[in-house]
Structure formats: structure tokens, C-alpha cells
Amino acid sequence: MIVGEQFLLLPGPTPVPERIVRAMSKPVINHRGPEFKEILGEVTEGVKKVYRTSHNVLIYPASGTGGLEAAVVNFISPGDRVLAISIGVFGDRFARIAAEFGAVVDKIDFPWGQAADPQIIRDKITRDVNHEIKAILVTHNETSTGVCNDIKSLRQAVGEHPALFIVDAVSGLAAADLDMDEWNLDVVVSGSQKAFMIPPGLSFMAFNDRALAVYDQNCNHRYYWDIRAGLNYLDKGQNPFTPPISLYYGLREALQMMLEEGLENILQRHLGYRRLVREAVKAMGLDLLAADANASPALTSVIAPAGMGANRIRRAMQEEFNIVMAGGQQRLDDVIFRIGHLGYVRELDLLSVLAALEITLIKLGYPMEPGVGAKKAQEILLKIHNN
Amino acid sequence: MIVGEQFLLLPGPTPVPERIVRAMSKPVINHRGPEFKEILGEVTEGVKKVYRTSHNVLIYPASGTGGLEAAVVNFISPGDRVLAISIGVFGDRFARIAAEFGAVVDKIDFPWGQAADPQIIRDKITRDVNHEIKAILVTHNETSTGVCNDIKSLRQAVGEHPALFIVDAVSGLAAADLDMDEWNLDVVVSGSQKAFMIPPGLSFMAFNDRALAVYDQNCNHRYYWDIRAGLNYLDKGQNPFTPPISLYYGLREALQMMLEEGLENILQRHLGYRRLVREAVKAMGLDLLAADANASPALTSVIAPAGMGANRIRRAMQEEFNIVMAGGQQRLDDVIFRIGHLGYVRELDLLSVLAALEITLIKLGYPMEPGVGAKKAQEILLKIHNN
Numbered sequence: 001m002i003v004g005e006q007f008l009l010l011p012g013p014t015p016v017p018e019r020i021v022r023a024m025s026k027p028v029i030n031h032r033g034p035e036f037k038e039i040l041g042e043v044t045e046g047v048k049k050v051y052r053t054s055h056n057v058l059i060y061p062a063s064g065t066g067g068l069e070a071a072v073v074n075f076i077s078p079g080d081r082v083l084a085i086s087i088g089v090f091g092d093r094f095a096r097i098a099a100e101f102g103a104v105v106d107k108i109d110f111p112w113g114q115a116a117d118p119q120i121i122r123d124k125i126t127r128d129v130n131h132e133i134k135a136i137l138v139t140h141n142e143t144s145t146g147v148c149n150d151i152k153s154l155r156q157a158v159g160e161h162p163a164l165f166i167v168d169a170v171s172g173l174a175a176a177d178l179d180m181d182e183w184n185l186d187v188v189v190s191g192s193q194k195a196f197m198i199p200p201g202l203s204f205m206a207f208n209d210r211a212l213a214v215y216d217q218n219c220n221h222r223y224y225w226d227i228r229a230g231l232n233y234l235d236k237g238q239n240p241f242t243p244p245i246s247l248y249y250g251l252r253e254a255l256q257m258m259l260e261e262g263l264e265n266i267l268q269r270h271l272g273y274r275r276l277v278r279e280a281v282k283a284m285g286l287d288l289l290a291a292d293a294n295a296s297p298a299l300t301s302v303i304a305p306a307g308m309g310a311n312r313i314r315r316a317m318q319e320e321f322n323i324v325m326a327g328g329q330q331r332l333d334d335v336i337f338r339i340g341h342l343g344y345v346r347e348l349d350l351l352s353v354l355a356a357l358e359i360t361l362i363k364l365g366y367p368m369e370p371g372v373g374a375k376k377a378q379e380i381l382l383k384i385h386n387n
Numbered sequence: 388m389i390v391g392e393q394f395l396l397l398p399g400p401t402p403v404p405e406r407i408v409r410a411m412s413k414p415v416i417n418h419r420g421p422e423f424k425e426i427l428g429e430v431t432e433g434v435k436k437v438y439r440t441s442h443n444v445l446i447y448p449a450s451g452t453g454g455l456e457a458a459v460v461n462f463i464s465p466g467d468r469v470l471a472i473s474i475g476v477f478g479d480r481f482a483r484i485a486a487e488f489g490a491v492v493d494k495i496d497f498p499w500g501q502a503a504d505p506q507i508i509r510d511k512i513t514r515d516v517n518h519e520i521k522a523i524l525v526t527h528n529e530t531s532t533g534v535c536n537d538i539k540s541l542r543q544a545v546g547e548h549p550a551l552f553i554v555d556a557v558s559g560l561a562a563a564d565l566d567m568d569e570w571n572l573d574v575v576v577s578g579s580q581k582a583f584m585i586p587p588g589l590s591f592m593a594f595n596d597r598a599l600a601v602y603d604q605n606c607n608h609r610y611y612w613d614i615r616a617g618l619n620y621l622d623k624g625q626n627p628f629t630p631p632i633s634l635y636y637g638l639r640e641a642l643q644m645m646l647e648e649g650l651e652n653i654l655q656r657h658l659g660y661r662r663l664v665r666e667a668v669k670a671m672g673l674d675l676l677a678a679d680a681n682a683s684p685a686l687t688s689v690i691a692p693a694g695m696g697a698n699r700i701r702r703a704m705q706e707e708f709n710i711v712m713a714g715g716q717q718r719l720d721d722v723i724f725r726i727g728h729l730g731y732v733r734e735l736d737l738l739s740v741l742a743a744l745e746i747t748l749i750k751l752g753y754p755m756e757p758g759v760g761a762k763k764a765q766e767i768l769l770k771i772h773n774n
Contacts, residue, residue, distance in 0.1 A: 005414045006422075013415045013632060024633065025408050027392045028400045028586050030711045035393075061450045061588055062611070063628035069611045100610045193629055199415050201448055201588050201631030221608065223487045224449070224456045241450035242580055244588030244631065245400060246411065324417045 007323040011143045011299035013193035013200050014343035023253035024246045037237025046255030053180040055208040058230040061244050064170035064191030067203030070225035071187050077219045078102025080134040085116045089144035089329045094137045094168050115149050115294035122157035135164040141172030144329045146301035147290045148176045152183045175270045175298035175342040186211045197343040198250035270297035273341035276380045280354045283376035298342035305366050310337040321356045394710040398530045398686035400580035400587050401730035410640035411633045424624025433642030440567040442595040445617040448631050451557035451578030454590030457612035458553050458574050464606045465489025467521040472503045476531035476716045481524045481555050502536050502681035509544035522551040528559030531716045533688035534677045535563045539570045562657045562685035562729040573598045584730040585637035657684035660728035663767045667741045670763035685729035697724040708743045
């Protein structure tokens with residue numbers, strides 16, 4: 001018998017803290033008045049801190065995919081050659097958006113479950129002696145596989161080549177390390193329903209002056225996503241179009257929580273989740289899709305035991321415990337299940353979920369002593385708490 | 388001394404009922420699970436009822452302007468000739484979006500404060516014997532002036548001409564009469580923060596099979612707004628991209644409230660607001676921008692007394708009473724102020740606002756006996772309540 005609310009362990013949307021829910025319940029105000037101007041200024045500065053950038057940040061009323069489209073239509077012109085680095089579903093999606101808007105896309109696919117190899121990118125870029133490549137698209141945290149790209153090394157591999165370096169950090173920002181200015185990233189897109197802990201509906205796009213110079217020469221069609229309108233209105237303390245005010249209330253509260261905790265502590269916390277979940281799952285004898293070196297701090301992809309089917313495990317977890325995990329997408333459907341551990345999760349939540357996973361696996365016939373995974377999780381936590 | 392919350396009298400965003408705020412506070416769920424599928428099915432059917440259509444409705448994570456862009460990129464191809472009928476700022480915006488995406492736009496401007504004349508449209512359409520015009524863009528309720536177009540007559544004026552008839556009903560739907568199927572409208576866009584009473588962040592687009600056939604031939608670039616993806620995912624009970632789940636909770640509650648009240652009653656209620664506000668303002672000796680015949684049931688544009696300045700009145704209303712009214716846009720800036728009366732407003736709210744307006748005008752030096760407008764409002768209400 002299931003009681004209570006869903007136990008959400010997706011890689012977004014993530015649970016929303018009560019503080020944020022309460023903040024979102026405030027009455028709607030005039031989006032062209034002084035109160036909203038103050039909120040917009042505050043959250044824009046807060047989001048910049050999370051991006052670690054002193055450059056421009058715009059907030060769109062949209063899903064994360066809207067932010068990816070914004071990056072394409074503002075910074076890539078039809079006919080531009082684009083190098084798309086894909087390690088999964090979302091890398092493919094970014095490439096497809098660029099192609100849809102007229103770019104000539106050269107996509108390099110790495111095997112699903114692996115990160116992009118900077119050396120291969122370096123070789124590719126080095127061969128482009130005439131600088132025909134105008135933009136490089138890359139995923140920070142690939143949600144479909146649970147792999148984090150080494151964005152810093154990939155950026156270094158591009159070196160002095162003038163192509164814009166555009167990062168999809170929708171699910172990665174504030175869960176996995178990313179330092180926009182220090183790493184010299186030109187455009188970085190993110191979203192609200194991941195490590196920002198608020199419901200879906202806002203997308204963020206940061207871009208530097210190099211990107212702005214490219215925008216000035218851009219000839220793609222755009223209206224809703226046009227950064228010029230966004231920047232002009234931001235100067236007035238407004239959005240060009242009516243902003244989702246309740247989500248802005250939530251974002252302001254979330255940023256306060258994030259700055260109270262400290263960005264470095266948030267990243268460390270996510271690394272702890274990763275270690276906890278991976279070690280416990282390994283102790284259960286299950287295989288992980290991603291290698292340790294490239295595993296995401298935001299989610300863990302677990303390969304279902306042979307013959308069991310990942311979706312059967314997910315169904316049982318939901319039916320028995322009301323725990324919602326994500327499945328595999330496309331060719332990973334029924335092969336993996338994905339445990340989200342980003343944003344507002346607690347070690348206690350993960351302890352109980354791992355214990356429930358053991359019970360479920362055993363119930364489905366997987367040969368295992370109950371407790372091996374849970375014990376390992378306790379040992380990891382003991383180490384984390386002893387530090 | 389101002390106490391309490393802002394008294395919001397904008398033509399959107401509008402106040403949000405407590406029932407809806409509470410509904411929006413529910414925990415976020417899996418947007419690819421059975422619970423969300425049920426919500427999506429329910430709200431899509433509910434929105435269809437408000438549109439009075441049996442055709443397709445898609446819900447976008449976006450502002451209303453996003454819905455207008457969706458209408459353009461799905462149903463208008465680059466090079467298409469488009470007839471844009473503008474009676475104000477939002478008519479101009481719709482025309483500009485079409486031009487931005489490559490349409491050859493022929494814009495007919497009617498004086499601000501007036502509705503479009505169906506005879507002029509009929510003449511224009513009749514002259515297009517080769518059917519070069521592929522789409523007609525028209526605003527239902529022009530928020531910048533407080534004028535409602537006679538959509539039914541405009542549609543009839545187009546007759547059998549095959550151009551798609553595309554309506555911006557962002558601020559008008561469910562406040563002013565609109566019957567999509569009965570009036571034979573092909574595409575109608577609306578938004579959440581108006582008569583739907585929920586915070587901004589959702590845009591709706593309804594389209595019929597004629598529009599779908601045009602879509603099949605369309606060659607505009609699009610990804611985020613692509614109706615094919617929207618329809619395919621809707622079949623699975625999902626959105627292509629992560630939906631703003633909390634706003635969906637709000638929309639479900641709002642639709643329940645709207646269907647409890649009944650669409651016809653809602654429209655009558657708005658007509659009552661219009662009469663109440665207009666008669667009271669006239670009794671104060673002030674002029675209205677729109678003539679009675681075309682005045683919007685959603686908002687009323689009032690011309691400030693000579694020499695007083697509309698923005699001074701708005702500032703005083705906010706400083707003295709915490710009442711937020713909208714100003715004039717572009718050439719109407721400081722000329723008019725706009726009293727929003729759509730969605731979740733009550734007669735009591737309007738009574739107090741009209742009384743406060745009198746006090747404010749007198750304080751600013753306008754020669755008037757206190758009470759003439761308030762008394763007129765009471766008389767109108769007495770008539771409405773005697774019916």
C-alpha cells in the first residue's frame with residue numbers, strides 16, 4: 001500500500017524545498033513595476049554567481065530546450081559549420097536544433113556511457129586550419145547516460161581556434177563543477193528544475209562579449225529568443241515578455257539557499273551523493289553505465305541485471321515504495337535505470353532508496369543478501385561525516 | 388501609509404485565487420509518468436472547452452508571445468504574403484514576428500482606440516483574386532488600447548478566401564466572446580496570466596485541420612515550437628520538453644473553477660465589469676479611449692484629464708492606495724491609464740478602486756464632487772443585481 005507523496009529521484013524535475021514552495025505562493029505583482037525590477041536584478045546577479053561569470057545572463061520563460069534554441073538562433077547563422085560533440089540523447093538534440101536552423105553540423109558521437117575525448121576534439125579542431133567551424137556544441141552533464149564531460153579540458157583542446165564554445169549545462173550547472181569565465185566558455189545554457197531546485201519553467205543563458213560580437217553578425221530568424229530585446233529590457237529591470245513571476249519568487253529563494261550553503265559545498269555534497277550511490281550499487285553486484293572517472297554527480301545510471309529489465313525494476317520500486325526513478329532513453333530503454341541525486345536531495349533519502357532497491361531486486365529474484373548495499377552506503381556516509 | 392499586498396488591476400498578470408495558489412503548491416511529479424498524463428489530458432480537454440473547439444490544443448512553456456511565434460513558424464512560410472490587421476501594440480507585434488520569420492507582411496493599421504473595420508478587410512481580400520495572401524493575423528482583444536475586435540465579422544469578411552485566419556487571443560479568451568469552431572477560426576493563441584487566472588508561464592495554441600494541412604507544407608525553421616513534436620508527445624500523454632508542472636496544477640484548478648462558473652456566466656461577468664467601470668468613469672467626467680461599441684470587457688483605457696498626465700494618476704494611486712494600474716504604451720504613454728478587469732476580479736474590488744480613483748483625482752486638483760463616480764457604480768451594480 002502506497003501512502004504519501006511520490007519520492008522523486010529523477011534527474012529533473014527534482015523535489016522542491018518547502019521554503020521555495022512558500023516563496024512561490026506570494027501574490028503576483030506587476031512585471032513592469034519597481035518590485036519586479038528589484039527581483040529581476042537580484043536573481044540575475046545570483047544566477048551569475050552560480051555560473052561564475054561576470055558576463056550577461058538572460059532568463060527565459062521556457063524549458064531548458066528553449067534555452068538551447070536561444071543559443072542556436074542568436075549565435076549560429078544558417079550555413080555556419082558547427083562541430084557538435086554528442087555523448088547521448090541531449091548532445092544529439094543540441095545538434096539537431098542547430099541543423100534545424102540551417103547550420104551545417106558535423107557531429108562526433110562518443111559511445112553512450114563515455115565522455116568526449118579531448119584529444120579527438122583537439123585533432124579535429126587542429127585540422128580546421130581555415131577556421132570554417134564557427135561554433136562547438138557540447139553537453140556538460142549528459143542526463144541520458146549519467147556522464148559528465150570534462151568541459152575544462154575540452155575547452156583547452158580547442159585552444160585559440162575562434163569558434164564559439166557553447167555548453168548545454170541544463171542539468172549540470174550547480175551539481176557538477178563549471179566555471180564559465182575561468183574556463184573561457186562563451187555561451188552556457190541551464191534550467192530551473194535541476195540543481196536550482198525550483199519547478200520547471202525557466203531557462204538561463206549566459207554569454208560573454210565574444211558571443212555578443214558574433215550575435216551582431218548573426219542572420220538567423222528570431223523574435224522570442226532575441227538577446228538584444230532581452231538585454232534592452234534587462235536595462236530597464238524588465239523582461240521583454242511577461243515573466244513567470246511565481247517561478248521568479250522561487251528562484252530568488254533558491255538562490256538565497258544556494259548562497260547560504262555555498263557553491264563549493266553544494267558541489268562537494270553532490271560528489272558525496274555520487275560516491276554513496278555508486279559504491280552501494282556496486283556492492284549489490286550491479287554494473288554502472290559510466291566509469292568512475294566520468295560519472296555524473298547529478299545522477300547515476302545503473303545497468304539492470306541480465307534478463308531482469310530495467311523498467312520492471314522501476315515499476316516495482318514505484319508500486320512498492322512510491323519511488324520514481326528515470327528509465328533509459330532510446331537504445332538504453334529497459335537497459336538502464338537512472339537514480340537522480342541533484343538539487344534538493346538528502347543523504348537520508350538516498351539511504352532509504354538504496355535499501356528499497358535491494359528489497360526490490362531480491363523480490364524480483366536477484367540473488368543477493370539483503371543489506372550489502374545499504375551497509376556500504378552507511379560506510380561511505382561514515383567516511384563523509386568523519387571528514 | 389500602504390499596508391497589505393498590491394491591488395493588481397493590470398490587464399494581466401491578474402490576481403491568482405487562493406484555490407489556485409494552494410493547488411500550485413503540490414509537490415512536483417514525474418512529467419513522463421501516469422499522473423502527469425492524466426493532468427495533461429484533463430487540462431487539454433478543459434482548454435478546448437474554453438476555446439469552444441474540438442480541434443487541437445497545445446500548451447507551451449512560454450509567455451503569450453511565445454505562442455504567437457509558434458503560430459508564425461508553424462503556419463507561415465518565408466515568402467508568404469500575410470495580411471496583418473493592427474489596432475495597437477500587440478497587432479504590431481504579431482506583424483513584426485511574421486516579418487522577422489520571412490513573411491511579406493502587408494499591415495493595415497486602424498487608429499489606436501478603434502476596432503478593425505470588416506468592410507476594409509473585405510475590400511482588401513476581394514482584390515486578392517489570385518489568393519496570394521496566405522494568412523491573416525488579427526488581435527482579438529488589443530490590450531494596449533482596450534478595444535475588442537469583432538472577430539466573427541472579420542472572419543465573415545474574409546469569406547471563402549483560403550488564407551489561414553490566425554487570432555491573437557492572449558488577453559481576450561474567456562473574457563470576451565470567442566467561438567473558435569463556430570466562427571471558423573484556424574489558429575487561436577492565448578496565455579495563462581489573463582482570464583485563466585494563473586501566473587504567467589503557459590501559452591496555448593489551438594489549430595484546426597486546415598491549419599494542420601498548411602503546416603504539412605510549411606518550410607519555416609522551428610524546433611521548440613514544432614506542433615508535430617507537440618502532437619506526437621500529446622498522444623503519449625507528455626510534453627516534448629519538461630512542462631512547468633506547478634503551473635499545470637494551477638491550470639487544472641483554474642479550469643475547474645471556470646467550468647463550475649460556466650463560460651457564459653464568465654463572459655457576462657466581464658461585460659458587467661466593463662459597464663461598471665465605463666459608466667462610473669464617464670460620470671467622473673473623464674473620457675474613454677474606446678467607443679462603447681468596441682470597448683473591451685477585459686480592460687478599460689481612460690484618458691487622463693488635460694494637463695494632469697496619466698502616469699501621475701497611476702503613481703498617486705499606487706502611493707496612496709497600493710493600487711497598480713497599467714499605463715499607456717508607446718504613443719499612448721502618459722495619455723491613458725488602463726484599468727484591468729479580467730480574470731479573478733470582484734465587483735467589490737472595482738467599487739473600491741473607482742472610489743479611490745475619485746479621491747486621487749480630486750487630490751491632484753481635478754474639479755469634481757466626491758462620490759459621483761462611486762454612486763454611478765452603485766447604480767449599475769444595483770441594475771446588475773436586480774436582473
